[in-house]
Every structure is written in C-alpha cells, then in structure tokens.
Amino acid sequence: MTGGTNQQGTARPRRADARRNEQAVIDAAARLFVASGIEVPVRDIAAAAGVGMGTLYRRFPTRADLVVAVYRHQVEACAEAGPALLAQSATPRDALIAWANLFVDFLVTKHGLAAALQDRDGYEALHTSFVDRLVPVCQQLLDAANSSGTGAPQVDAYELMRGIGNLCIGAGSDPRYNARHLVTLLISGVFAPQQNS
Amino acid sequence: MTGGTNQQGTARPRRADARRNEQAVIDAAARLFVASGIEVPVRDIAAAAGVGMGTLYRRFPTRADLVVAVYRHQVEACAEAGPALLAQSATPRDALIAWANLFVDFLVTKHGLAAALQDRDGYEALHTSFVDRLVPVCQQLLDAANSSGTGAPQVDAYELMRGIGNLCIGAGSDPRYNARHLVTLLISGVFAPQQNS
DNA sequence: TTGTTAAGCGGAGCAATGTTCCGTATGTTG
DNA sequence: CAACATACGGAACATTGCTCCGCTTAACAA
Structure with missing residues (x-):
C-alpha cells in the first residue's frame, strides 16, 4: 500500500531520496516512541531522522x-x-x-x-x-x-x-x-x- | 477545606473579591467542561469567568x-x-x-x-x-x-x-x-x- | 472619612509545539 | 547533459500552558 508502483505498473517510481527518507522517519519515530512515548514532538522526530518538517508532514500528514x-x-x-x-x-x-x-x-x-x-x-x-x-x-x-x-x-x-x-x-x-x-x-x-x- | 478561617479561628478571612472570583471560575469551568470537555484552554475559562490568568492560576495551579x-x-x-x-x-x-x-x-x-x-x-x-x-x-x-x-x-x-x-x-x-x-x-x-x- | 497596607488582580510576554508554505535543491528521464 | 517534476528544508505563524510584576482595591485603624 505504500509501495512505488501503481495498479498500472507503468507509473514512475518514487524518487530514491523520498523512499530513503520515509524509512529514516519510521526508524527514528520507532526509536523515539520507545524512549519518550508516541506523543513525542514532531520536531524531534524530524531532527532524529535528519529531515525537515515539510518532508515528515508530506509523508505522514497526521x-x-x-x-x-x-x-x-x-x-x-x-x-x-x-x-x-x-x-x-x-x-x-x-x-x-x-x-x-x-x-x-x-x-x-x-x-x-x-x-x-x-x-x-x-x-x-x-x-x-x-x-x-x-x-x-x-x-x-x-x-x-x-x-x-x-x-x-x-x-x-x-x-x-x-x-x-x-x-x-x-x-x-x-x-x-x-x-x-x-x-x-x-x-x-x-x-x-x-x-x- | 477551601474556607476562610484556619484552625486558630483568628486569621483574617480571604478578601471578598477573592472568594467571588473563585466561585466565578468554578462556575465558568463547569459550563465550559460540559460544552468543550475538560481540556478546554485555560484562557477560555479565565475569560468566561471574567478574571485574568493570574487569578485563575493563583487559585488553581493545575x-x-x-x-x-x-x-x-x-x-x-x-x-x-x-x-x-x-x-x-x-x-x-x-x-x-x-x-x-x-x-x-x-x-x-x-x-x-x-x-x-x-x-x-x-x-x-x-x-x-x-x-x-x-x-x-x-x-x-x-x-x-x-x-x-x-x-x-x-x-x-x-x-x-x-x-x-x-x-x-x-x-x-x-x-x-x-x-x-x-x-x-x-x-x-x-x-x-x-x-x- | 481617610490613610495605610497587604492581599489580590490582570494580562503582557515567554516557551513549547503543531502545522503550513514556498523558494531551493536534486533525482530521473530522454 | 539539459530540463523538469519531485521532493526538500526550515522559517514563520497559530495555539496554548504558564510566569511575572506593576497596579488596584478590600480591609482595617485612627
């Protein structure tokens, strides 16, 4: 459901940095959730993942x-x-x-x-x-x-x-x-x- | 426990405006809790009670x-x-x-x-x-x-x-x-x- | 009544955090 | 390598909790 190809199989896949960043955010969030609970500030997650707020919010609106x-x-x-x-x-x-x-x-x-x-x-x-x-x-x-x-x-x-x-x-x-x-x-x-x- | 006299019975009672304001805050809070839940902003409670933030926080620190x-x-x-x-x-x-x-x-x-x-x-x-x-x-x-x-x-x-x-x-x-x-x-x-x- | 005093008041201001917006950078394709 | 869409980053704004301090006024005495 999060993958790169659509049902046509012909669409351009997501950019490599986008996929990399998505995973970095998930990893950082997983770490911070354990350390500080799931209410940890969004800023901290973005910082730990090494991405900006915009990147995080684009991929995970909520x-x-x-x-x-x-x-x-x-x-x-x-x-x-x-x-x-x-x-x-x-x-x-x-x-x-x-x-x-x-x-x-x-x-x-x-x-x-x-x-x-x-x-x-x-x-x-x-x-x-x-x-x-x-x-x-x-x-x-x-x-x-x-x-x-x-x-x-x-x-x-x-x-x-x-x-x-x-x-x-x-x-x-x-x-x-x-x-x-x-x-x-x-x-x-x-x-x-x-x-x- | 909220009253004005202490165990000596000799201390000066709280000022009339203080008691009035405390009740006003409780009434306002009760109203807003029903309307918006107990997480309603403190500012709103103070405003509804007609008092300043300082007054509210002095009486109810949390x-x-x-x-x-x-x-x-x-x-x-x-x-x-x-x-x-x-x-x-x-x-x-x-x-x-x-x-x-x-x-x-x-x-x-x-x-x-x-x-x-x-x-x-x-x-x-x-x-x-x-x-x-x-x-x-x-x-x-x-x-x-x-x-x-x-x-x-x-x-x-x-x-x-x-x-x-x-x-x-x-x-x-x-x-x-x-x-x-x-x-x-x-x-x-x-x-x-x-x-x- | 009036003066003195301390209790009490109010809200500006700071800090933390969520959320948006847009100029800039870069991966991808031909 | 050029062109372009995708994606990036972080400044800026909004909301809300909380503090701090100069001003007001109730209470009391003379």
Whole structure:
C-alpha cells in the first residue's frame, strides 16, 4: 500500500531520496516512541531522522499515520497469531485469553499507544487500522467459542476489543494495576452465564 | 477545606473579591467542561469567568485542581451512594453493580474526565482525589460480597476502580461501545470461579 | 472619612509545539 | 547533459500552558 508502483505498473517510481527518507522517519519515530512515548514532538522526530518538517508532514500528514507505519508489522503479527492460537489451544476460550494477553503485552509496552487508540479526535487512522485488522480475528475466536458449546456470550467483537484496549491504558506505570489480570476477568465475565445490560 | 478561617479561628478571612472570583471560575469551568470537555484552554475559562490568568492560576495551579473543585460534589454523592445501595440491594453483588453503574454514568457524561483520571502526568491531584474517596467505598462493597459467601474475588478495590474508570474512556462518542455493558461483564468476571493471573 | 497596607488582580510576554508554505535543491528521464 | 517534476528544508505563524510584576482595591485603624 505504500509501495512505488501503481495498479498500472507503468507509473514512475518514487524518487530514491523520498523512499530513503520515509524509512529514516519510521526508524527514528520507532526509536523515539520507545524512549519518550508516541506523543513525542514532531520536531524531534524530524531532527532524529535528519529531515525537515515539510518532508515528515508530506509523508505522514497526521501523527496517527506515523504510528500506524511504525507498528504495522506488530499488528500484523498479532492478527496472524489468532488462528494459530485457535489451532493449538485446548479450547477456543483458552485461545481467546491467550490472544488477548498477546495484545495486552503489545499495548502495555508501547507508552501512550493504548490511550491514542481510544482518542476519537486525532487518531482516527490509528483506530481504524487496528480495528480493521484485529476485530475480525477477535470475531473469529468468539465464533469458535460459540460453536464449541461453552455457552458463548453476547459481546460484539468490536466492543470487546475496545474494552481490552481501554484496560491497557496507564498500565506499566502503576505496580498496583495489572492489565492482564483485568482482561482475564473481563473475558471470564464474557463467558459467565447471566446477562443484564 | 477551601474556607476562610484556619484552625486558630483568628486569621483574617480571604478578601471578598477573592472568594467571588473563585466561585466565578468554578462556575465558568463547569459550563465550559460540559460544552468543550475538560481540556478546554485555560484562557477560555479565565475569560468566561471574567478574571485574568493570574487569578485563575493563583487559585488553581493545575488543571486537576480545577477539575477536582468542579466535580467534588458529584464524587461525594457517588461515595455516599455506596453504603445506601448496600443496604437496599438484594445482594452485595447487586449493590456493587448498581454502584459501578452510577460511577460509569457519572464518568461517561463528563467529556474527557475518564481519560484524565488515568493520566499519570498532569492529573495526579485528580486521580488522588477520586481514589481517596471512592476506593474505600468499593472496598466496603467487595468486603460485603466476601462475607456473603458468593464466592468473592481476589481483586484489589483499587485495581477494580481503575478498570472501571478505564472502561469509560471514549464511551459516549461511539454507539457501538457500551461502557455499562463491559463493566457489568468485568464484575461478572470478578465473581466467576476460576482465576489465573 | 481617610490613610495605610497587604492581599489580590490582570494580562503582557515567554516557551513549547503543531502545522503550513514556498523558494531551493536534486533525482530521473530522454 | 539539459530540463523538469519531485521532493526538500526550515522559517514563520497559530495555539496554548504558564510566569511575572506593576497596579488596584478590600480591609482595617485612627
């Protein structure tokens, strides 16, 4: 989707310096996100990448675009782990819990990412990227649980994913707060018998 | 705690204009928080209250101080509702769910409050204010459940409160996300039999 | 009432950061 | 190597948090 050729295959590829700079920005951003969180000033990212503000903004108009680029691979890996866990787990429910823990561990180690994911103003692209890739995987796990007769739940996959993401906010900076624990409890609740909205 | 006399009862009370201005700021902030969320620019609050920046900052050095002042009464009401619900509910568990729903409804209607509550940098005072008042109430409800033999849980009251608060983030701006629903599921999980961290 | 004093006021000004704009430089092609 | 579109860079502007200090005025006493 970011590549150089279009669907005709005939268009001129992007200039070499442009491609080089794009990668430099992603690398610099990845480093700074780890060091200072994803809210690190745009200036600092540009400086670390050795490019000007214009270059950075041309390629990544919003911060969300940059965050998406930096974490694309890890989101993909998480998505692919879903079916794998389903295949190798004793029950769909175990698979769901294991998969959720994977997602939690990912979010918790990225300072500020979980919060950005819920920010309706300014991170739509990020939200969409995660939702598009991960909600179907979650749905698949829920469907499997449904078919396995474990007494499956009336939770929307989207709602559950957002809940899990929310529970990760602020984890990692508070020893009294354990996101994995709460996510496990939430999923237990999803599989518990009674309901009342 | 905001009043004019100290423990000696002899100190000069605050000047009348100072008290007037403090109330004007709180009123203006309350209005603007509803209209624009709690991240509304300080300048706007000062302007709406008809005071200068210096006046506002002297009384409320951080935004958290202002938020605490604005919502103090509602937090207090929520805290007092805990024992009341415990007395009038069929089971401690029902009381806990009802109380949590009360808290959720409060947070969800205050744009940005739930997010600020988890913001470790910049809102410590807010976090502390809520935690100090509400965690003991939550603990009381959990203890009651514990004593009632419903098979009570190993959740810290603090952790549960933070989880509930987190689940409220971003609710109210997304019809596909229902915070009450997820909180109910979380509490169901808290009362479910098995555990694994 | 009036003078004295300290509490309080207001907003200009500084700093940090997001975002745009455009003159200049350079990769690419023929 | 010439010509041109692509891409670059960073100055400049806008917004917002926060501080600082000269001026105003409420409170009190004579």
